[in-house]
Structure formats: C-alpha cells, structure tokens
Amino acid sequence: MTAFPGTAKIEAGVARRATDLGAFMGRRWRNHRWLKIACLGVIALSPLAVLEMRTSYIQSRLFAHLAGRMQFSLGDGPNDNLVFPAHGPFDRRLGYARLPDYIENLSQKGYVVEKQARTSATLQAFQNLGGFPPYREKASAGLTLIGDKGREIFSYSDPAHVYASYMEVPDLAVRSLLFVENRELLNLRFPRRNPAVEWDRLGLALVSFGTRADGERSPGGSTVATQMEKLRHSPEGRTTGAIEKLRQMTSASLRAYNSGLNTIAFRKQTVVDALNLIPLAGFPGHGEVTGLGDGLALWYGADFATVNRALRASVRSDADWASKGLALKQVLSLVIAQRRPAYYLGRGRSELEALTESYLRLMVSEGVIQPELGDAAIAARLRFNKTPPGAPPLPSSIAKAANALRLDLARLIKTPGFYDLHRLDLTVDTAIDTQAQKEATGLLRSLKQPDRLSELGLIGPRMLAGTAPAQVNYSFALYERGPDATHVRIRTDSLDGPLDVNAGTKLELGSTAKVRTLITYLECVAGLHDELKGKSTEELTRLADEGDRLTAWVAGQLLDKRDISRAALVDAATEKKYSANTGERFFTAGGMHRFANFSRSDGGMMTVSHALQQSVNLVFIRMMRDIVDYHIARIPGTAGILENPNHPARRDYLRRFIDLEGRQYLARFRPQYRELDQAAIMEHIAERAKYLRPRLAAAFRTVRPEGGFEQFSAFIHRWAKSPPEDEEGMRRLYDTYAPDRLSLADRSYIADIHPLELWLAGYLYAHPGASWRDIVAAGADVRQEAYGWLLKPNRFAGQNRRIRTMLEKQAFIPIHKAWQRLGYPFDALVPSYATSIGTSGDRPAALAELMGIIASNGYRMKPRLIERLHFAEDTPYETIMTAKPQKGERVLHQEVAAAVRRGLIDVVENGTARRAHEAIVGKDGTAMVIGGKTGTGDNRQMRYGSGGRLIGSEARSRTATFAFFIGQHYFGTITAFVEGADASHYRFTSALPAQLFKLLSPVIQRVTGKPSAGDPADPPQEIRVDWQTLLNRPNPLAVSGQQALWSPPSLRGRR
Known part of the structure; x- marks a missing residue:
C-alpha cells in the first residue's frame, strides 16, 4: 500500500x-x-x-x-448532580451545553423539571474529570413541534441528509473515507x-x-x-x-x-x-454545513440519493462512467475538504480539485478503484453551487401555528434566532389541534377567492361587495380553559408572512373596547359600594349632592336601599340610563369632539345593558366621561382646582401642560431641521418667513441672536423681496427686532413662526447634531417662556382647558392599570373618551383572554402555547420540563364578571352578534351558551383646517371583530381587516366576523366536542352537508344527530 x-x-x-x-x-x-x-x-x-x-x-x-459501569437512565424530578458539557460544537449546537441556562429560564417562566437523567457514579466521576460520556450519539437532530394527539406541526433535522446505517453507505464512499483518513x-x-x-x-x-x-x-x-x-x-x-x-x-x-x-x-x-458529521464550513444563506449529504446538496447542488445510486450502479456505457466518476469525485473532494473546509471550499477550490485528483491517482495505483473509474473521475469537473436550495415551505395551513410556537419558545429559553433554535435536540408538546388548525386556515385562505364569497354567504350589506377579496385578511383564535391552565387550541390567520395577527399586532377593534369600558364602569360602582356602604346618611346625602356623577349615583342608591348588596348594585348599574344624543360636543384629549352612533335612530335615553346589546357609542362616551371624572375626583390636592383661580395647584398643572405640549411641538419641528447644515437652516427659515423683510428680521434675530450687523445685512439682502435701500434703514431694522427689545413671543408673532420652531432652529444652528435629550434639556425654560401668555390672570378659561387635559391624562393612569390587569397588552391608553369605542387599539389575543376572564367568573389564567419540553432524549443530559399548574388569579369581582357575562350573552341572543346564536352544540346535542361582542374599526387620518374644522380624512385601516366565549371553557376572536388606503373601498362591519363564526362552527365543534383525555384519536370522518341549508339554520351542527365535520364543497378533498 x-x-x-x-x-x-x-x-x-x-x-x-x-x-x-x-x-x-x-x-x-x-x-x-x-x-x-x-x-x-x-x-x-x-x-x-x-x-x-x-x-x-x-x-x-x-x-x-x-x-x-457508565450508565444513565431517566428518573422523576430534577437531578442536581447532573453534569452538563461545557463546550464542543456538537454539544453547543444541540443545546446540551446550554441546558442549565434553558432550565433556569424556563423555571422562571413557570415550568418545572418533570424528569431528568440519572448517571452512574462511574460515569459522573468520568464526566467530572472532563471525559465525554459514552453513549449512542445522534446522526441528526433538531426541533420538533407536536400538536394534540401526537400530530407533528413542525420538524427540523440537521443535517438533513444522513446515512441511517452502514448498509446504506455505498462501498465507494467507505473506501474514499478510509483511504484518506483511516485505512x-x-x-x-x-x-x-x-x-x-x-x-x-x-x-x-x-x-x-x-x-x-x-x-x-x-x-x-x-x-x-x-x-x-x-x-x-x-x-x-x-x-x-x-x-x-x-x-x-x-x-x-x-x-x-x-x-x-x-x-x-x-x-x-x-x-x-464520520460521513454524516463531516464539517464543511458555512454556506451563504444556510449557515454551517455538516455531513456529506448536506455538503453535496449545498456545495455542489447534487441530490444525495442520486449520488448514492450513481456510486452503487453498475456501468454499461460511457455516460454511466461519467456520472459515477463525478459522484466519486464530489464525495472524495468533500472528505478531503474537511481538513481545511473554509479554505478548500472558499478560495482554495482549484487546489481542492487538484488534490482530489492526486488522491484518485493514488487510489487507482493501489487498486482501491478501477482505472476506468479513476479516469472518469479525473475528467469530471467540480462545479460549485452558488445559491442554497430553498427550504421546503411549511404548509400554509400550519405555518402560523409553527411560527407562533417558535417565537414563544425563543422567548421562553432566551434564544434570539430561529437558526440556533432549529438545531436544538428538543421536542415540544403543545395543545394546538392540528386538524382543526388546518381546516380553519384552509377556510380563511379560501376567502381570497372571489367565487367563494357568495358561495359562503359573505356578499351583502355590512359584509363584502365581492370585489378585491384578496385585500381582506382574517384571523381566528380559539382557547380552552382547563382546570389548571388555558390552552391555545387554534391560532391562525390568512396573512402571508411571519406576522402573527392574533398576538403581534395593534389594531383598532372598534366597539369591542366597550367591554373593557363596561367592566371599568362596573368596577367603579362595586368599589364605591364597598367604600360607601358604612357611611352615615348625612355623608351619603352630601356625596349625592356634591360628588362626581358615579359617586353621586351610588350614594343615592345607598340612601334608597341601605342594605343593597354589591351584586344588586352592580345589576342596577347595568340598568342605569344614559343619553345617546349625538348633539353634544365633548372636550377631551385637549380639544372639542363630536361622536356619532352607528344607527341614527339611537338618540334617546337607554339603559347600559341595551346600549351594550346594540353597541350605541354615545352611551359609552358618556360612561367614559363619568369614569374619568370619578378618577379626577380622587386625585389628591385637586378639589376645586377648576373653580378657584387662586388654587395652589393650578400653576403646577399649567407648567406641566406647557412642558408636555412644548415637547410635542419640538418633536414635530425637529425632522424639518435635523439633517440641515447651518446654511440650509437659514434658507429654510427664510422660506418660512415668506421672504418678507420684518418677518425675516425677527426670525434672524431669534435664530442667531449673536449675529452681527454685517451678517444680518447679508441675510436680508440675500432673501428679502425688498431689502432696505440704505444702511440706515438696515440698521433700524436690525435694532428694531433685537432680543433685548422684543420678547420671544413678540418676535415669533412678527415672524409668523412658532416660537419653539425658531428656538429649535437657533439651537441646532449653534449645536449641529444635538440629540433629542440635549434639545429637551436645553429648551426647558424656553418652553415656559413661549407660553407666558397662558399664565396671565385673564386666561382663566384657557387655563382650565389645559388643566382639564392634564387631569384627564392623570385619570387614565388608573384606568390603564385596570385594563392591564385584565390583559390589555399596551403600555398606555389614549387619554380620550374615544378610548371607550376603540381609539386606543387592542390585540385579538388580548381580547380573547378578556373573554376567558369573563367566562371563568373573573379568574385569569394566562394562555399557554407550550405544554412540555423534552430536551436531549436518550442522552445523559435528558431533561423533561412541564408547565406548572396555574391556580388562576381573581382579577375581577364575581358580581362584575357575572353581569358582563349576561350582557355579552344578550349581545349574541338579541344584539349585534345574532348570527352566532346557537351556532355550537354541546356533547349532549343542545346548543351551547355563547356570549360575545362585535366591533368595527374605521381608522382614519383626519385633516383639519383653520379653527379646527374637519376638511378631509384618509383611510388607514378597517377592521371588524367578534370576540366570544362558548360555555365556560372556550373563548376566542375572529377578525377581518384591511390595511392602507385600500381600506376606503370597504364597508364591511362586524356582521362579517359573526358570519365567519358561523362558517367556522364545524371547526370549533371539532375542539369543543373532542373526546375526553385517553380516548383514541379516531381519524376524522367528513359528513356531507347541504351547506347552503346549513348557513340558514340557527343550529348548523344538528345534522342527523351526528357531530358534523363540515366543509364547503370547494374545500373538500384538500385536507
């Protein structure tokens, strides 16, 4: 040899x-x-x-x-003596080296170690000495996501192409490896x-x-x-x-x-x-390449199975020699390349080919391969691939669930990207109903086909017009509340791409906000009951006369019925009457606003319960005003602040308003000047001053107060339409607008430019590149100076409007905290009465969680996507972690939850969500109780003219939502939405998602009517139904006494 x-x-x-x-x-x-x-x-x-x-x-x-004597097994509970590897590419890629961190992160998020590996004393001692434990290591591993009943949602293996056994390896591949590495x-x-x-x-x-x-x-x-x-x-x-x-x-x-x-x-x-784990550097767009199979696919664009067939095939022609020779050369070159993979597969490709041919000659001379095969291999050329083969896309029916699970997993174990996440030796169990997920996704995606809309009863008033259905996107989520956890059962949408509409967006969901407003209102009433029930008649009488409207009403109720219970008072609050009149103008969010109802016939007095049933806006606007006033009345040190001009807190509130609004103006002006140099700043100022001599003079003396006469004269001559004719006139102009003769407000008035814009231009002229923090700090006194007019005694009414604005903002702080306690996902609310009808936005997943709180009598259990994590199976590091049972946190008074639940059931039975009534049947064949709230969001960018007059608007999005609960254990949301200017072409309302709920009822029934735990997972059987008749039935699932797993005709056969 x-x-x-x-x-x-x-x-x-x-x-x-x-x-x-x-x-x-x-x-x-x-x-x-x-x-x-x-x-x-x-x-x-x-x-x-x-x-x-x-x-x-x-x-x-x-x-x-x-x-x-080096053995390991899986035992119950954690093993504090388990030794994890500290390094090694294999151990890091599969997550073994980072398992202690993963366990710690998951423990902080409510997961516990259910089972963990136990190692023998000999193996543990060997590991403590730094040895690598002897066990059968995996040729390929990666992340696997499993849905209910063991159905796979997602699976990734790295490397993707491996030999499962020695019998699968072609003899020529074995010879190549042994000849080069270990004969x-x-x-x-x-x-x-x-x-x-x-x-x-x-x-x-x-x-x-x-x-x-x-x-x-x-x-x-x-x-x-x-x-x-x-x-x-x-x-x-x-x-x-x-x-x-x-x-x-x-x-x-x-x-x-x-x-x-x-x-x-x-x-x-x-x-x-050795063949499965050859390290072959990193391929652009793919990352680290491991193994002969992946190396062939990525570096040469060769199919692994085809190469193996060529290496095994008998030769009958020159073409057979050529294909076999090329396959051998590709395999041999990768075996050689592992010695210096980054070089040989990068800049050293020609050297790699020459070295491969040298080895081929040696293999021929030593009788390892036939001369004809050697000649064919030497004659073949190595042609390197330039682009990675695209990963097979996830089926659209399951992609959303897979994305949501991976994002949640990455957050739980603090792994930033999918690249590392996919390569972990990890199996994750979830409660996603994969079959129901696929059917729901299929239905939602089919709605982008024009011929499907009329077929499904989605064409008509308050729904779709039949044109451009592809612009409308849909989302659907269904949750199940178990005894110790809330499980995500379906979460999908029709949007292409990774964005999760249910959990990753902020949408204006319209009147669904009325549910949060109603809860806040009833919580105020319940709190007042507990606060005032022990008060004397005299105190209650005083509060009934002098308190804010909510306090006065509760005090009056207690005066009439001293022994009234909290539940009775809350029920009475739902029957309290409000005006729905649209003629009133409301001062909120710093300005005067008018609001409208959906139906012009809604304009008189009505109860809160009826307003919820029919979704009447003005009742909830006035309700929010009462809530705001209730919280304002409880702000310490502000009693009488709007009535007493000498109230000690007035000046402080005004200064806070001035600072807030001043910052807003600076933020508005800053983009105009941020990228300008000094010359460009002065040019822009001249343009803003309309090139008029006095305005230019006032602006220059403000922006460049240190500027001398010659600079001033050059500026005026450069930009003024009619500069002074002589130096004396120019000198007079220069002196007239001097900063020591006119205040900032006066110079701003003459220049007809906001004083803070002038100051900002001057500051950036003197401090190019100044940060926002620097600008805010430097302009603190200037902001107060610019609003000096507001502090004058004759501005009492104007002052009150500003103080009221600040009080309103302060009142929304406890309102926001109350909403957050119930799962509201965002960091702030818009301090406006319009928040009661959706201005502050919401998220479908958060609305669904609210429905779950209401259905469960006021208890909150946060929804959970991931149930169980199985790391490093069949290794000495094996660890199984499961979510701890949740006890549930009471976040809502029982009486409030019951009242709201009754109101939402009424919405479905008699109100805006009547289409959903009796859409789901229980296991006993009777209709399940359904409650919910609809909402339509028409989000527009308003344009105002002088005097605050509305002169136009531009559509930004349109949404329609149905948030629901089914019985005590199931809840969710359905949303339809269009983004961008296209939204102006649509007029659909919440009737659309209510109809979708009816269409999705067979899918929902699959979950709500599931077999109990331990029952066999029978394959789904389709019951053919006359779908047109079904759409018109109040109970669409009562078909021949069987549980219908229905799909419209054009969806059948696609599962």
Whole structure:
C-alpha cells in the first residue's frame, strides 16, 4: 500500500534520529549497566506489547469493564448532580451545553423539571474529570413541534441528509473515507481492536512531530474514532494539546467498548458517523454545513440519493462512467475538504480539485478503484453551487401555528434566532389541534377567492361587495380553559408572512373596547359600594349632592336601599340610563369632539345593558366621561382646582401642560431641521418667513441672536423681496427686532413662526447634531417662556382647558392599570373618551383572554402555547420540563364578571352578534351558551383646517371583530381587516366576523366536542352537508344527530 504523502521525508528524519541515537548509545553503553537491563526487559516484553497493539486484548477488557459501569437512565424530578458539557460544537449546537441556562429560564417562566437523567457514579466521576460520556450519539437532530394527539406541526433535522446505517453507505464512499483518513479502521482480523488508537500511525506522528522543520506541518495521529470526539466535543472542535488528545482517545476508547468487547459494529458505525458529521464550513444563506449529504446538496447542488445510486450502479456505457466518476469525485473532494473546509471550499477550490485528483491517482495505483473509474473521475469537473436550495415551505395551513410556537419558545429559553433554535435536540408538546388548525386556515385562505364569497354567504350589506377579496385578511383564535391552565387550541390567520395577527399586532377593534369600558364602569360602582356602604346618611346625602356623577349615583342608591348588596348594585348599574344624543360636543384629549352612533335612530335615553346589546357609542362616551371624572375626583390636592383661580395647584398643572405640549411641538419641528447644515437652516427659515423683510428680521434675530450687523445685512439682502435701500434703514431694522427689545413671543408673532420652531432652529444652528435629550434639556425654560401668555390672570378659561387635559391624562393612569390587569397588552391608553369605542387599539389575543376572564367568573389564567419540553432524549443530559399548574388569579369581582357575562350573552341572543346564536352544540346535542361582542374599526387620518374644522380624512385601516366565549371553557376572536388606503373601498362591519363564526362552527365543534383525555384519536370522518341549508339554520351542527365535520364543497378533498 502506498504511503501517505510526505512519508519519505518523515522516514528520512526518523533514520537520521535513529543514527544519532545509536551513536549516543554506543558512547554511553559501558557506563550505564541499568540501561542494559532495561533494554533486555523491553526486548523480552516486546512480543507481548506488539500483540496488545494488534489485538487490544487488555484494553478491550479494561475499557469494556469501565464502559459497562457508565450508565444513565431517566428518573422523576430534577437531578442536581447532573453534569452538563461545557463546550464542543456538537454539544453547543444541540443545546446540551446550554441546558442549565434553558432550565433556569424556563423555571422562571413557570415550568418545572418533570424528569431528568440519572448517571452512574462511574460515569459522573468520568464526566467530572472532563471525559465525554459514552453513549449512542445522534446522526441528526433538531426541533420538533407536536400538536394534540401526537400530530407533528413542525420538524427540523440537521443535517438533513444522513446515512441511517452502514448498509446504506455505498462501498465507494467507505473506501474514499478510509483511504484518506483511516485505512485500518475496518481491518476485521482482530475483532477486539481499539479503533481509537493505531500505534504505528501514532508513533509515526510523534516522530514526525519531533523531526519536522520549523513551520512544517506533520501528519496527524488521530484515528477517525478520535476525530469524531474532537469534532463533537473538544473546544471549537480542535485539539489544543496533549491533555486534550488524551481525553479524546480515552473517550473514544470507552465509546468503542460501550457495547462489549467486539468493536466491529462500532467501527462500521464510526464510518457512518464520520460521513454524516463531516464539517464543511458555512454556506451563504444556510449557515454551517455538516455531513456529506448536506455538503453535496449545498456545495455542489447534487441530490444525495442520486449520488448514492450513481456510486452503487453498475456501468454499461460511457455516460454511466461519467456520472459515477463525478459522484466519486464530489464525495472524495468533500472528505478531503474537511481538513481545511473554509479554505478548500472558499478560495482554495482549484487546489481542492487538484488534490482530489492526486488522491484518485493514488487510489487507482493501489487498486482501491478501477482505472476506468479513476479516469472518469479525473475528467469530471467540480462545479460549485452558488445559491442554497430553498427550504421546503411549511404548509400554509400550519405555518402560523409553527411560527407562533417558535417565537414563544425563543422567548421562553432566551434564544434570539430561529437558526440556533432549529438545531436544538428538543421536542415540544403543545395543545394546538392540528386538524382543526388546518381546516380553519384552509377556510380563511379560501376567502381570497372571489367565487367563494357568495358561495359562503359573505356578499351583502355590512359584509363584502365581492370585489378585491384578496385585500381582506382574517384571523381566528380559539382557547380552552382547563382546570389548571388555558390552552391555545387554534391560532391562525390568512396573512402571508411571519406576522402573527392574533398576538403581534395593534389594531383598532372598534366597539369591542366597550367591554373593557363596561367592566371599568362596573368596577367603579362595586368599589364605591364597598367604600360607601358604612357611611352615615348625612355623608351619603352630601356625596349625592356634591360628588362626581358615579359617586353621586351610588350614594343615592345607598340612601334608597341601605342594605343593597354589591351584586344588586352592580345589576342596577347595568340598568342605569344614559343619553345617546349625538348633539353634544365633548372636550377631551385637549380639544372639542363630536361622536356619532352607528344607527341614527339611537338618540334617546337607554339603559347600559341595551346600549351594550346594540353597541350605541354615545352611551359609552358618556360612561367614559363619568369614569374619568370619578378618577379626577380622587386625585389628591385637586378639589376645586377648576373653580378657584387662586388654587395652589393650578400653576403646577399649567407648567406641566406647557412642558408636555412644548415637547410635542419640538418633536414635530425637529425632522424639518435635523439633517440641515447651518446654511440650509437659514434658507429654510427664510422660506418660512415668506421672504418678507420684518418677518425675516425677527426670525434672524431669534435664530442667531449673536449675529452681527454685517451678517444680518447679508441675510436680508440675500432673501428679502425688498431689502432696505440704505444702511440706515438696515440698521433700524436690525435694532428694531433685537432680543433685548422684543420678547420671544413678540418676535415669533412678527415672524409668523412658532416660537419653539425658531428656538429649535437657533439651537441646532449653534449645536449641529444635538440629540433629542440635549434639545429637551436645553429648551426647558424656553418652553415656559413661549407660553407666558397662558399664565396671565385673564386666561382663566384657557387655563382650565389645559388643566382639564392634564387631569384627564392623570385619570387614565388608573384606568390603564385596570385594563392591564385584565390583559390589555399596551403600555398606555389614549387619554380620550374615544378610548371607550376603540381609539386606543387592542390585540385579538388580548381580547380573547378578556373573554376567558369573563367566562371563568373573573379568574385569569394566562394562555399557554407550550405544554412540555423534552430536551436531549436518550442522552445523559435528558431533561423533561412541564408547565406548572396555574391556580388562576381573581382579577375581577364575581358580581362584575357575572353581569358582563349576561350582557355579552344578550349581545349574541338579541344584539349585534345574532348570527352566532346557537351556532355550537354541546356533547349532549343542545346548543351551547355563547356570549360575545362585535366591533368595527374605521381608522382614519383626519385633516383639519383653520379653527379646527374637519376638511378631509384618509383611510388607514378597517377592521371588524367578534370576540366570544362558548360555555365556560372556550373563548376566542375572529377578525377581518384591511390595511392602507385600500381600506376606503370597504364597508364591511362586524356582521362579517359573526358570519365567519358561523362558517367556522364545524371547526370549533371539532375542539369543543373532542373526546375526553385517553380516548383514541379516531381519524376524522367528513359528513356531507347541504351547506347552503346549513348557513340558514340557527343550529348548523344538528345534522342527523351526528357531530358534523363540515366543509364547503370547494374545500373538500384538500385536507
């Protein structure tokens, strides 16, 4: 067999060293009798040593005995003594090295260790010494997401293409690996032989290391088995010294004898592992490439199965030789490339091809391959792939669930990107009903087809017109409340891309906000009941006369019925009457506003319950005003602040308003000047001053107060339409608008430019590139100066409007906290009465959670996507974590929850969501109780003219939502929305999602009518239904006494 390249040089060095050693021995032999004895001993033991080197008889018994005591199993609860790897590419990629961090992160998020690996004392001691535990490692692993009943949602394997066993590996691939890396590995003459050590190879490497010239590379002594330990477990996949090499060899030896004294099966498996784990650098757009299969696909664009067939195929023609030769050359080149993958697969591609051809000639000369095959392989050209093959897209029916789960998982374990997440050895269990998810997604996506709309009853008033249905997107979520957790059962939308409409958006969802407003109103009433029930008649009488409207009403109720219960008072509050008149103008959010009702016939007095049923806006606007006044009345130190001009808190509130509004103006002006240099700032100011002489003069003296007469004169001459004719006139103009003669307000008035804009222009002229923080800090006094007019005594009415605005903002702080307690997802509310009808926005998932709180009598259990996480299965690091049972937190008075629940049921039975009535039946065949609230959001950008007159608007989005609960255990949302200017073409209302609820009822029924835990998961059976008749039935699922799993005709056969 031909020696490795460079063998001749190494042998010459060895001979030279041997000669030197002989001379040394000859000189010293007579003086060292002990050396003679040692040499005789070595000679006597040499046959035994040679025999051990060949057979590994002693090693096999020693390592097999130790490996047999290195065991692990899975036990209940956590194992505090478990040893995790600290480094190694394999251990880091699969997540084993980071498992302690994952466990800690999950523990903080409500998960506990259900089961964890237990290791034997011998294995634990070996790990503590730094050894790599011997166990059957995985050729391919990655993230798997599992839905209910074990149905797979998502799976990723890295590498994607592997050999499952030795029998699958073509003989030519085996020969290529052994010829390049380890020719004695499959020498089956000695079945006990230790594949981790080849003594001749190791000795040659040691001698070569000692004889090499400076900077010269020497051949390595590692076997394939040892290299596998290095690539998987050594820091950065490298050998850093003799100790690391010893650790690799010892670990490889223990792994070899883990199954007994005979290592033949292990050696064959080592060939498989070596081919599956070849490190092949990083490919653009893919990342790290591992294994021969992925290497062929990415670097050469070759199909793994096709290459294997070519290597096995018999040859009948020149074309067969060509394909077989190319396949061999590709495989051999990648085996060689692993030595310096970044170089050979990057800048060194031509060198790689030349080196591959050299090896092919050697393989022919040594009879490893046929000459004809060698010639064909040498003639073939390596053509490198430039673009990665696209990953197969997830089925659209399940993509949204997979994205939501991966994002939630990344948040739970604090792994920032999908790249690392996908490569974890992890299986995640969820409660997603995969079949129902697929059917719901299929229905929502089918709504983008024009011919489907009329077929499904979605064309008509308050729904769709039939044109451009693809612009409308839909989302649907269904949750189930269990005894100790809330489970996500369906979460999908029709939007292409990763955005999760249910949990990742902020939408104006219209009148659904009335539910939150109603709850806040009833909570105020309940709180007042508890606060005032023990008050004296005199105190109640005073509060009935002097208190805010809510307090006065509750005090009056207590005066009439001193023993009234909280529940009775809350019920009475739902029957309290409000005006729905649209003629009143409301001062809120710093301005005067008018509001309208959806129906022009709603204009008189009506009860709160009726206003909820029919979704009457003005009742809730007035309700929110009462809520705001209730909280304003409880702000310490503000009693009488709007009536008493000398109230000590007035000036403080005015200064706070001035600072707030001043910042808003600065933020509005800053984009105009931020990118301008000094000359451009002055040009812009001249334009803003309309090139008129007095305005230019006032602006210049404000922006550049330090500017001298000559600079002023040049500016006026440059920009004024009619500059002064002589220097005296110019001097007079310069002096007239001097900062020490006119205030900032006066100069601003003359320039007809806001004083803060002038100040900002001047500040940025003097401080180019100033940050927002610097601007705010520097302008604190200027903001107060600019509003000096507001602090004058004759501005009492104007002051009150500003103070009222600040009080209103302060009142919305406790309102926002109350909403957040019930799951409102955003950091602030718009301080406006219009928040009661949706101006502050909401999120479908948060609305669904609110429905769950109401349905569960006021208890909150946060929805959970991920139920169980199984890390590192069948390894010494195996860990199973499950979510802890939730007790549920009471966040709503029982009486309030009951009243709101009744109101929402009334909305479905008699109000705006009547289409959903009796749409779902229970297991007993009777209709389930459904409650909910509809909402329509018409989000527009308003344009106002002088005097605050509305002159136009531009559509930004349109939404329609139905938030619902079904019985006590199921709840969710359905939303339809259009974004952008296209929204102006649509007139759909919440009738659309209510109709969708009816269409989705068979899918919902799949979840609500599921078999109990432990029942077999029967395959779904479709019951064909006359869908047109079904749409018109109040109870669409009562079909022949069976549970219908219905889909419209055009969806059948697509599951």
